[in-house]
Amino acid sequence: MLEVSGLKVKYGEVTAVKGVSLSVSKGAVVVLLGANGAGKSSTLNAIAGLVASTGSISFEGKPLSGQPAEDIVKRGIALTPEGRRVFPSLSVADNLHLGGAAHASGDELKKRVEAELDRFPILRERYRQKAGLLSGGEQQMLAIARSLMAGPQLLLLDEPSLGLAPLIVDKVFDLILGLKQRGLTILLVEQNAERALEIADHGYVLQTGQIVLEGSGPELARSDLVKQAYLAE
Amino acid sequence: MDIVLQQIVNAISLGGIYALLALGLAVVFSIVSLINFAHGELMTVAGYGMFFAAAVSLPFPFAVCAAVLFAVIAALLTERFAFRPMRKADATGLLLTSFAVSAILRVIFQNGISARPKPVPLPSGFAGVIDLGVLHVGIVPLLSIVMTALSLVALTLFLNRTTLGKAMRAAAEDFQVLRLMGIKANRVIAVAFAVSGALAGIAAVLWIAQRGSVDPLMGFVPVLKAFVAAVIGGLGSLTGAVAGGFALGILEVLFQAFLPDAALPFRDAFVLGFVILILIWRPDGLIPAPAARRS
Numbered sequence: 001m002l003e004v005s006g007l008k009v010k011y012g013e014v015t016a017v018k019g020v021s022l023s024v025s026k027g028a029v030v031v032l033l034g035a036n037g038a039g040k041s042s043t044l045n046a047i048a049g050l051v052a053s054t055g056s057i058s059f060e061g062k063p064l065s066g067q068p069a070e071d072i073v074k075r076g077i078a079l080t081p082e083g084r085r086v087f088p089s090l091s092v093a094d095n096l097h098l099g100g101a102a103h104a105s106g107d108e109l110k111k112r113v114e115a116e117l118d119r120f121p122i123l124r125e126r127y128r129q130k131a132g133l134l135s136g137g138e139q140q141m142l143a144i145a146r147s148l149m150a151g152p153q154l155l156l157l158d159e160p161s162l163g164l165a166p167l168i169v170d171k172v173f174d175l176i177l178g179l180k181q182r183g184l185t186i187l188l189v190e191q192n193a194e195r196a197l198e199i200a201d202h203g204y205v206l207q208t209g210q211i212v213l214e215g216s217g218p219e220l221a222r223s224d225l226v227k228q229a230y231l232a233e
Numbered sequence: 234m235d236i237v238l239q240q241i242v243n244a245i246s247l248g249g250i251y252a253l254l255a256l257g258l259a260v261v262f263s264i265v266s267l268i269n270f271a272h273g274e275l276m277t278v279a280g281y282g283m284f285f286a287a288a289v290s291l292p293f294p295f296a297v298c299a300a301v302l303f304a305v306i307a308a309l310l311t312e313r314f315a316f317r318p319m320r321k322a323d324a325t326g327l328l329l330t331s332f333a334v335s336a337i338l339r340v341i342f343q344n345g346i347s348a349r350p351k352p353v354p355l356p357s358g359f360a361g362v363i364d365l366g367v368l369h370v371g372i373v374p375l376l377s378i379v380m381t382a383l384s385l386v387a388l389t390l391f392l393n394r395t396t397l398g399k400a401m402r403a404a405a406e407d408f409q410v411l412r413l414m415g416i417k418a419n420r421v422i423a424v425a426f427a428v429s430g431a432l433a434g435i436a437a438v439l440w441i442a443q444r445g446s447v448d449p450l451m452g453f454v455p456v457l458k459a460f461v462a463a464v465i466g467g468l469g470s471l472t473g474a475v476a477g478g479f480a481l482g483i484l485e486v487l488f489q490a491f492l493p494d495a496a497l498p499f500r501d502a503f504v505l506g507f508v509i510l511i512l513i514w515r516p517d518g519l520i521p522a523p524a525a526r527r528s
Contacts, residue, residue: 050409073415085410087403089523094399101396102415150415 001026001185002047002077002154006055009042016042018209019055024154024202029176029186031196033220033230034206040189041082043206044156047187048072048079059154074103078152082159082189084143088132092123095131095142099149116145137168144175154185161192173199193230197221205230235367240490246374246439248482249381252475253436254459255466256388257429259474263405263522264425265320267327268460268468271311273452274338275430279304279437280447281342284351293356300441301434307338308430312423342449350448353441377439384435385475388428392471397424405469406523465511467518476519481508 002024009017017039024030032040046053049069057064059075067075087095093113100112117124120141126134131142140160147155157176161169173195180186180199190196197203200217205226213225220226254272261269282303286296311334319330361372392398397420403411404421412418433452440455441447458481466477481504488503496503511519 048413050413068418069409069412070415070417073413079413081410081413085407087406087410089406090399090403094403097396098399098403098411098416099414101400102417146414 001060002187003058004043004047004055007043007046007057008054009039009046009051011051016209017046017053020206020209020211022204022211022214024185024187026153026185027180027183028201029180029188029199031200031203031217032187032189032206033193033196033203033226035229037208038206039209040206041158042209044079044158044187044189045081048077048156050079070102073150073152076151076153077156078147078150078154079156080143080147080158080160082162084136084139086131086134086139086142086146088130090131091128092126092131092134092142093128095146096123096149099146100151103150112149112151116148119148120145137164137171140164140168140172141175148179152184154187155179157186157188157190159189159191161190161195169195193226194221197226235369236490238368239370240486242368242370242374242378244483244486245479246377246381246482247486248479249377250436250439250455250478251459251462251481252478253381253384253432253439254456255462255474255478256385256471257432257436258456258459258463259466259469259471260401260425260432261429262463263469263471264401264408265316265327265422266324266469267316267331268324269316269429270328270331270456270460271315271334271338272429272433272459273454273456274335274342275304275307275311275433276437276440276452276455277338277342277447277449278307279434280353280441280451281346281351282434283353283438283441284447287354296353297438300438301431304434304437305427305430308426308433309423312426316426317419317422339449346449348449350446352446355442355445359442373439373442376442380435380439384432388432391428397421401425401428461505461508465508465518467521469522470518470520473518473520473522480511480519484508 005021007017007020008015020039020043032043034040042051045051047057049067049072059077064072064075096113096116100109104112122138123142123145126138131139134142144160161172164172169192176186176188177199188196197217197220202216203214203220204211205213205220213220213223258269258272261267279300282300283296286299291299315330315334319326359372362369363372363375392402400411400416400421401424408418459478462477462481463474465480466473484504484507488500492500492503
């Protein structure tokens with residue numbers, strides 16, 4: 001579904017991603033592991049069109065490189081960025097509305113909002129509140145719901161469990177599993193390697209902008225590199 | 234008592250004009266971090282719009298519409314041909330671009346139209362005064378207050394009720410994420426410029442209603458004041474801009490009314506001195522923008 005090859009991302013003199021190649025097949029959950037600064041977020045941002053990159057990215061067989069973020073989401077790839085980044089002074093309702101406004105209108109837009117409120121009942125309770133007043137976990141739910149409003153085929157999730165209480169982390173991973181079961185394809189960047197590998201079909205390990213290891217979820221969980229570096233064993 | 238009430242009306246009407254102008258600056262700044270010093274020339278364009286409308290004998294209400302329309306078109310053109318190509322520039326680059334646009338427009342007005350003030354005919358009723366018992370209120374300050382109030386209500390509705398308005402508020406908070414939603418950056422920015430043009434146009438009509446003429450430098454002083462107002466209020470904050478505009482208007486009228494005659498030539502020094510005190514007290518302004526970005 002998604003093919004990335006030789007991806008490079010440069011910020012001025014610094015090269016954050018040095019030739020990453022990866023592929024995500026339809027319906028799979030693929031996880032990108034790596035330490036801070038390994039280039040995980042840069043890879044996602046490049047796919048979503050937020051940062052300039054070289055190399056090739058194709059989606060459903062068609063090239064994606066060089067297109068602006070506004071067009072890439074219309075092709076069916078939505079990114080839920082690191083740190084949630086909800087619009088704090090806008091209500092939950094308005095955040096959801098803006099998530100879908102470029103993709104649906106009228107009754108279809110209302111239907112999508114209803115679907116997300118069914119998926120996240122807590123957002124229905126908070127519907128009229130300002131997003132900035134929600135808890136971290138609720139903001140994460142809102143950020144994911146807002147991405148889903150675009151009706152994507154591929155969801156890029158950047159550190160969805162970062163900074164959340166363990167109980168909420170469970171909820172987030174349950175949610176990702178639920179989305180997978182409904183056929184959504186997910187490329188997940190996660191620090192919580194243990195939980196991520198439990199649900200991942202395939203995974204890649206990034207170090208200083210390069211892929212150093214890849215394999216199925218269980219293979220990676222068994223590998224020495226992952227055990228030492230990310231599973232704290 | 235009579236004097237005090239009349240001064241209050243004057244303060245609100247002058248403050249309202251500053252508020253509209255400061256709001257125009259803030260709308261653009263909150264989204265593209267540009268302090269648009271060509272905002273004054275949008276006012277001037279609106280003024281010439283009124284002048285030309287009167288020259289072809291359009292009735293006054295149409296002249297007002299022409300003024301606002303001219304300013305909106307000018308705002309969109311400057312965005313498309315000056316600011317959009319400079320989008321990636323830093324704050325200084327954008328600031329210099331706005332100075333250049335401002336200078337170019339002024340030269341066009343001076344050489345293409347006239348360096349001298351052009352009279353703009355106003356309806357005869359504008360000279361009138363309404364008697365409210367003890368209070369004698371001029372028609373112009375009253376209209377000013379009403380127009381300002383209507384504009385603020387309309388803008389509030391636009392920002393809170395329409396998708397584009399919400400997108401503008403979202404863009405001010407996190408433009409990158411708004412693009413991730415599939416909402417076109419260019420469209421949101423163009424709408425912000427159009428809104429700021431409309432506000433400059435309305436302010437120009439109110440300004441001209443007090444002076445009856447337009448000249449190439451007309452917009453310079455009020456927009457300088459509006460910039461001060463936007464800073465008092467908190468740069469990039471929309472409610473702050475309105476608060477700052479009214480605060481500045483009230484300060485100016487107060488000092489004008491109550492300074493001793495010998496000190497009157499220094500009125501602006503007193504006003505700006507007071508502004509400095511406000512900024513020492515609240516460095517980010519009265520009502521700072523959520524993520525106070527100073528540039």
